[in-house]
Amino acid sequence: MLATAHAACLIGIEANPVQVEVRLGEGLPGFDIVGLPERGVRESRIRVRAALSSIGFAFPPRHLVLNLAPGDVPKTGAGLDLAIAAAILAACEGVSSEQLPSTLLIGELSLSGELRPVRGVLALLRSARQAGLKNAIIPEGNRHEAMLVEGVSVLTAPHVGAVVRWLSGEAPLPDVSEAPAVLEASVDAEPERDLGAIRGQEAARRALEIAAAGSHHMLLIGSPGAGKTMLARALPSILPPPTSEEALEIATIASSAGLRAPRILTGRQRPFRAPHHTASAAAIVGGGEPIRAGELTLAHRGVLFLDELPEFRRDAIETLRTTMEEGEVVISRARQRVRLPAEPMVIAAMNPCPCGYHGDPTRFCRCGELQIARYRGRVSGPLLDRFDLQVAVPRVSARTMRKASRGEASKAVQQRVERARVRLTSSGARASIESLTENVAPEALTLLELGVERLKMSARAYLKALRVAHTIAALDGAAEVLAAHTAEALQYRVLDREPA
Ligand SMILES: [Zn+2]
Numbered sequence: 001m002l003a004t005a006h007a008a009c010l011i012g013i014e015a016n017p018v019q020v021e022v023r024l025g026e027g028l029p030g031f032d033i034v035g036l037p038e039r040g041v042r043e044s045r046i047r048v049r050a051a052l053s054s055i056g057f058a059f060p061p062r063h064l065v066l067n068l069a070p071g072d073v074p075k076t077g078a079g080l081d082l083a084i085a086a087a088i089l090a091a092c093e094g095v096s097s098e099q100l101p102s103t104l105l106i107g108e109l110s111l112s113g114e115l116r117p118v119r120g121v122l123a124l125l126r127s128a129r130q131a132g133l134k135n136a137i138i139p140e141g142n143r144h145e146a147m148l149v150e151g152v153s154v155l156t157a158p159h160v161g162a163v164v165r166w167l168s169g170e171a172p173l174p175d176v177s178e179a180p181a182v183l184e185a186s187v188d189a190e191p192e193r194d195l196g197a198i199r200g201q202e203a204a205r206r207a208l209e210i211a212a213a214g215s216h217h218m219l220l221i222g223s224p225g226a227g228k229t230m231l232a233r234a235l236p237s238i239l240p241p242p243t244s245e246e247a248l249e250i251a252t253i254a255s256s257a258g259l260r261a262p263r264i265l266t267g268r269q270r271p272f273r274a275p276h277h278t279a280s281a282a283a284i285v286g287g288g289e290p291i292r293a294g295e296l297t298l299a300h301r302g303v304l305f306l307d308e309l310p311e312f313r314r315d316a317i318e319t320l321r322t323t324m325e326e327g328e329v330v331i332s333r334a335r336q337r338v339r340l341p342a343e344p345m346v347i348a349a350m351n352p353c354p355c356g357y358h359g360d361p362t363r364f365c366r367c368g369e370l371q372i373a374r375y376r377g378r379v380s381g382p383l384l385d386r387f388d389l390q391v392a393v394p395r396v397s398a399r400t401m402r403k404a405s406r407g408e409a410s411k412a413v414q415q416r417v418e419r420a421r422v423r424l425t426s427s428g429a430r431a432s433i434e435s436l437t438e439n440v441a442p443e444a445l446t447l448l449e450l451g452v453e454r455l456k457m458s459a460r461a462y463l464k465a466l467r468v469a470h471t472i473a474a475l476d477g478a479a480e481v482l483a484a485h486t487a488e489a490l491q492y493r494v495l496d497r498e499p500a
Pocket of ligand 1: 355
């Protein structure tokens, strides 16, 4: 007797459909799994056997062969348990298999038969729709993610017993896709993450606005307590909210990492991730077994904040550098190649020197010139070139802080950013070197070239400054890049200007 059930397994942030085939054969009683099962899947045998015995099912004294198709893709994770259990029951005629051909079954089983939530349900459900399946059964603990999927009737179950009753037509299961989407008020920035909460820091706020408008990576250089972290945290509040397509992509990534996905997609901010500098390269770029997304992917279409950039591990910095260029992470394994989208805006922060107070008006720097050079050397050259904006963030004295009024709130800045983005897209200013020199006033170009010569900037840094100048012109509503725009763009090359 042969039975088939539909499952899917998560690879990176995408789902691959898997057919679970069970054949009852002759030979010594036993239970084999073929079709490249990795450890989590091989352990299914133990969980499924125990879970089925909890509903009174005894394995027949036959030889069970379980085939996971397609055979050339490794199968990972425990989410195949439910499909394996259902296929076994169908093969042994424990349940009618009428619904099986049109149903995706997802869930890890506990030894007593409960369905445990799994990572990546959003991607797994989308694969059901692509495969043309009518129904999907998922663990109750994943129900909030199911509300984002259309075109599949999504049922939730607490226990394998409930699934069996549904398959046999004895009892219904709750259909999440019919539940009305819970409406939440559009989410405004938390007050402490609003730009309005930052007093003073006019120059840094301006740079943040430019970064947001042009999606420029930015490096903040300043003493401890200067407010670099507050500035970075405020960035999502001035970025345009994600489109519904982007929001679904962001939610799918969060779901694949086991983070709680939102109930609804509208009115959300872009993701903000701030890994600690001790994070491994794998935690930053992704990896592991099974392959999981790293911080660069979790921050995709949002903000990745790296505080104390020079303290990050060498290998992490190296992978960061290449990913910032390519916009995706590719992880190659013996039998698979996984692509993870990774296009966050990177905001990094560093002290001006190891002690943190080089150039500070009130504190004395204890560092030697060599120490400072070595410290800055950790982020020099190719990595530094990835940051379009290098911005000095001076510490604001308590007195200035008291006198400074509250800054402009995020909402107003966000509107300017959105308008500038529309202008940048329509002018296509970021596409190529040729188009970068279009719509630039001659004196603006001359000024930039003089600056490049004086600061001994690299060719790459020259193009970055030109891109930034285009963004500034777009914020200004100007038809072409003027000398004032290139002059301002040159100001954001702090580390080029001031070689320790
Ligand atoms: Zn110092």
